[in-house]
């Protein structure tokens with residue numbers, strides 16, 4: 550079996566005449582936390598859209614858990630165990646935290662089942678929902694309307710919903726965006742905890758978070774990876790320093 554849960558080979562994406570992803574080869578290993586960083590407009594979000602199925606590649610291969618997934622639907626890819634968190638938009642603000650999580654737990658099981666199975670699964674759904682509430686420390690907020698919680702609490706709920714399908718790989722796109730220092734530290738700790746034993750691919754602008762959370766970091770510049778390595782290797786990489794003009798990575 551390959552060490553990689555996700556492999557990208559010769560991945561390309563053009564919008565009209567403009568090539569945004571220009572030949573990406575990348576392996577995300579089983580259980581590793583891997584960050585993608587790069588200047589604004591480097592193509593990080595586009596890369597995520599390609600992996601999660603929102604966009605179809607112009608060329609190249611994407612292999613997830615041994616299966617080719619390039620061009621498959623987001624639902625089909627999700628079903629294979631790849632979960633992507635989409636900011637707050639996944640949350641139903643007028644439902645409670647518990648109801649939101651319960652829906653997320655039920656979704657991958659499907660809603661059509663017989664009465665007898667319903668009884669069994671209902672107990673299992675309850676167990677799973679409680680477990681996730683505990684994992685993201687939201688038990689005391691269980692009956693609060695999701696839309697009434699703070700931004701970082703909503704992110705915690707969102708992360709719990711991402712975990713509901715027991716994914717092998719989680720994609721997080723700028724999870725700390727809009728957070729203050731305290732919320733960022735809290736959410737980084739939470740992400741570290743809940744991704745134990747799973748692979749994580751994260752795009753994040755906060756370099757402190759990136760370097761403390763990641764096993765490896767890939768730097769994307771103009772749609773191509775210019776370096777992949779440990780946080781120390783990336784910090785000391787000359788090409789990376791040049792791409793960032795010595796500013797952000799030194800932070």
Ligand SMILES: Nc1ncnc2c1ncn2[C@@H]1O[C@H](COP(=O)(O)OP(=O)(O)OP(=O)(O)O)[C@@H](O)[C@H]1O
Nearest residue numbers: 564565567569587588589590591592593594595596
């Ligand atoms: N659907 C699209 N059609 C045309 N151009 C697009 C489309 N999506 C993205 N782009 C262009 O692709 C480039 C890369 O965008 P992308 O959002 O992937 O970068 P990014 O690295 O995530 O940037 P940021 O760090 O600012 O979020 C940008 O120049 C953007 O305008």
